[in-house]
Amino acid sequence: MASDYGGGVVIDLNGGLDTCLIAGNTAQGNGGGLAGGGNISYSTVAGNQSGDYGGGFYVEGGNVYASIIYSNTAATDGDNWYDDYESASFEYACTTPDPGGASNITDNPLFVNAGGGDYRLQQSSRCIDAGNPEEIEPWYDLTGMVRPLDGDTNGVPAADLGAYEFLHPKGDSDGDSMFDRWELDHGLNPLDETDSYANSDGDPHDNKSEHIADTDPWDPLSYFHILAVTGTPVQVHFESSSNRLYTLYVSSNRLNVAWTNVPGQGPRDGVAGPDVMPHSTGQTSGYYRVKVQLP
Ligand SMILES: [Ca+2]
């Protein structure tokens, strides 16, 4: 969008912006992305430019809270923000120069691909979990993903600055031993630890066990088990996931607690479908079990 003033949004002092992306706008005059005041929270203002003051935000008042104002340009002054009368307060903001106020940072937010319009955060961004730790009631980011998540895997979920929450591949925000990403991919709640002991589909395994095996917690036919033991030498058949590790064990006695790892049979990656592990030393019988584990 292009205009003389407030290229992206002109915001009234009584107005507000929450969980918004303001990017790629131009103003001939002041305020490439934003101009005005009001309450601006959990928003990302980046890649905007102005012909005069305030490439990101031409400030006339209000509060900037838990937002990123970065990588904007102004022809005259105030690339990211310009506040001639110090009329606004900044808190938990990521911007340069440091506007003063509590818990602001000036580090580059490390967008995934600003040139391509992707203003989500890279895993090493300082904006991850840099929000107010007291805001723990769940809400949603710009993509509709629940927040706050534990994006730095320190065991404590906290909101990220800006419009996007980072989903760490090994984050477990509710501490229920199931990864956030897996919970989201499988319709479970990454901020509810009680769903790990639930058995959503009534098969022999609870959700926590289905997570370990990467089986479907909503499909009663999908749970980890040996499908068949065939042949001479023995072959053990099961379904595997390419995201988990598998090991074959053998015992001569079902009650024997000393299971032996079959030589050469794991731990190794699964294959995302029907899988088989052989006991190829001329074995014709025995008790077998397959162990599945997280990588
Ligand atoms: Ca977070």
Ligand SMILES: [Ca+2]
């Ligand atoms: Ca979890």
Ligand SMILES: [Ca+2]
């Ligand atoms: Ca959960």
Ligand SMILES: [Ca+2]
């Ligand atoms: Ca299942």
